[in-house]
Each structure stands twice: as C-alpha cells, then as structure tokens.
Amino acid sequence: MTDTLSSPAKPRARRRSTGREPLTRDQLVASAIAIADAEGLDAVTIRRLAADHGVTPMALYWHVKDKDELLDAIAEHLFATMVLPEPSSRPWTDQLREIFAAFLVSVRPHPEVAGLAMTRIFGSPAGLEVTERTLAELRRGGFTVERSSDIACYALAALIALVRAEPACGPNGVKSEEATRAKRALLTSLPHEQYPNVVASSDTLAGRSSRDSYFSLGLDLLIGGIQANAPKRAAKSA
Amino acid sequence: MTDTLSSPAKPRARRRSTGREPLTRDQLVASAIAIADAEGLDAVTIRRLAADHGVTPMALYWHVKDKDELLDAIAEHLFATMVLPEPSSRPWTDQLREIFAAFLVSVRPHPEVAGLAMTRIFGSPAGLEVTERTLAELRRGGFTVERSSDIACYALAALIALVRAEPACGPNGVKSEEATRAKRALLTSLPHEQYPNVVASSDTLAGRSSRDSYFSLGLDLLIGGIQANAPKRAAKSA
DNA sequence: ACCTGAACACCGTTCAAGT
C-alpha cells in the first residue's frame, strides 16, 4: 500500500528521550497521499500532517522547505512508482500506448493528486523519463521536433484529465456515493426535450463506476488521434 | 474586457448615505476572474475581493452563499460567454470541431479558472448545452449512448487540459516570463545523452508562446481520435 | 435590501530556542 515509501520501521538508535521515531520525508509524502485519497487534496495541511504524526507543525519544516516542496515530492512519488516498458522494435504507436498505460497505472489510484503532476513533470527524473520516451516515439513516428513536444504536452495533460474526470472521483469513500446519486437525480430531472441526450446518458455522466473500459477508450482516442495526424511515409493500404 | 458582465454603471437610486453603488454578483464574478487572470486563482479571496470593492468581507455573503458558490458563478460565466455554432447538416466531425473550438474560445483567455469548469459543467445551463450538443453529434457519428458520454467527458476534460497545459500559463504578466526562462535553462542543462529529445525540445516544452497552432493541433488530435474510433457504417474509400 | 463589527476556528510560515 505504501509501496516504495515504506521503510524498515526498525527503531534506529533513538537519539534522545522522545519515545518516537524521527519523521522522514517519505513518511510525510506517504500520509499526505493517503489523506488526499481519502479526504481530498484540501485536507492535506501542514498542521493536519503534523497532528497525524504526533508532532508540532513546525517540525515539518525540518524535512521540507515549503508546502510547495511537499506537493512537489508527492508528484515526484507518483512518477517514481511508474514502470515504463522496455524500448523495443515494435511499432511506435504500440510503444506509445504502453508508455501511456504505464503512466495511467500509477496516476489512476490517486486522482486527487493527479492535478499536481501536470505542472511538475519536468521537476522529477521519472517525469523527465516519460517525457523523453514519449518524445522519442513521436519522433520515430515522423513528427517534427516542435509537433512532437506539442503532442507530448497534450498527451500527458489529456491522460491526467482522463484520471481527474473519472467518476469515482471526489474524495473516495462515503460521500462520493451519495453525491453521485444526487448528480444523477439532477440530470434525469432535466427537461427531456431540451437535453434529450444528456438525460439519456445521465447514468454514465453522473458517475459510472471506475471502469477499465473508460480508460482504454481514452487510450484509444489518444493514440488514434496521434496516429491520424502522423505524417504518412508511404501510402500504406488504408 | 468585462464582456457580458459590465453593467450600465448609472447611479441607480442610492438608498442611503453610503456614497457607493451597491455591489452586484456580476461585479464580483468579473473582478474575481480579473484577479485570477492577473495573479492566479489563489489570489481570489473573499477578503481580497471585498477590499477591492471597498467593502467588508462579510458584505459578500449577501450576494453569494459560499466561496464555492462564487467559484460556481465563475465557471457558469465562462460557459455563458460561449457561442455555439448553429446545428447544420454538415458532417458530424465538422460540427464537433466547431463546438470544441467555441468552447476553447471562451475558456482559453482564462486558463487560471479553467480547472473550475471541469467539475461544474453540469451545474449551468450553458454547460449542459455544450454537453448536449456534443452528445448529439457523437450519436450522429454512430457511437452508442454509453460510449458517447464517455467520449464527451474525455473531450471536455481534454480541452480544459489543453488550456491549462498552455505555456503562457501561470498567472499572466511579469513573472511568467522569467519563470519560462528558468524552466528553459533547466531543460537545456539536462544531460544530453540521457534526455536527448527533451533537450532538443526545451524551447517548445518550457513555454512556447500562446500559439494558435498548438490549439488547432489539439483539436486535430481530439477529432482525429474520435473519428478513428467511430463505427464505420459502410466501407468508404480510405 | 444591503452592509458592518466582533469573534471563531482554521491556515502557512518565521524566528529563536531547546535537547
């Protein structure tokens, strides 16, 4: 659950009389993510984090310069959990899809913090890695340098949007469910003549459960769009 | 500049001795957007808004229930400025593109508040309108009800992501420029063997100026992807 | 109808100090 963050938890030479392990940056990041997942990003607060660890708010400033640096660290961790596919000689579109899928695998479980990723991709090595790999495949696909980077930006942004737009969204747990019901009720109660399609889709729009099909459709749209705009080297069939 | 929000500004029967026009909800929304554009969404604060209008913070609560309701109103205004194309008999893909383009036209000038739109589309009539129109065209394209609504969600989310990922981003104005330079410097200084493509693209990645080509490429990718995944009715040429 | 004043429970952050 705490994946790469969990540390041995062996009491390591407690320095003084405090009966508590010293905090670590990784612990802070881990519980920040946990709080965000459960109660939303707004619930992630210096003071809250401190309280959860039985410590004074100002203690955190030893491990982290800023709240912003904490958010950076969260984003970095998201990227760090990502396992990219080995480069291979398969078609560039297939490779791209796998890269994007890998990205989704690590971001999808944490929709609340996904938004942080957008502005912070270039801050972490792992983020640079995805970008590099994405650019490389786009170049292989024949796009110019400039178009490749535009597309890479779009693609990463779209993937994050895909995650954030997901229905299970809103802090996971209790209230999400009833919020979904309320939203559905609102949509079904709309004037049918004015919004026939919205009403017909109200189930799916209000909060379809976190379906794999939604994400694989997202990947299809993304890859399909890129492929459709790729320069054609030779006139292949179809 | 204040487009639909600007009101006549004629002194309308001042009630009592206060030498000031009574506030209006629309004025609040207008200056909230202006503040967000200039200094970022975080700068939009009940107290700041009050100060700008020479009024006590609590005065705002007469016009607005909540800060959240204020944010709702901002999103609503974004949608409301949108002018959708008249339905026509042209190909559904062309229509879709125009709808999305119209969406971009109203959201693009306000990247800082674009994120608000995502969760609030179904809250406003104008937001429902875009959704309805989008769904209708997708149905025309032959998608099932369920896939249509998944795609509509994805598309709107992607458009917003497109705007937010845009470079001119970060509160417009002074500091954006130097932030861009710093980012570019960081990217160019990266180990060239490890991130060859990132380095080569550093100009474009760091902050290409707000280019129309970026957005039209985004539309191409979006529409291309949708079209590529549309059920084919008959085997047309190509 | 429209706004003020005082008060409350929260924020992030600095700075000097403790062990």
Next chain:
DNA sequence: ACCTGAACACCGTTCAAGT
C-alpha cells in the same frame, strides 16, 4: 540532527446588529 513555543499575517464563516 531534530523538534518545540510563541507569534504573525493571513484565510472562510457565523451571528447579531445597524440603516
């Protein structure tokens, strides 16, 4: 090295009251 205490300048919001 790691943490505390007190203090500061901010938040959003409630409630009773003014005109």
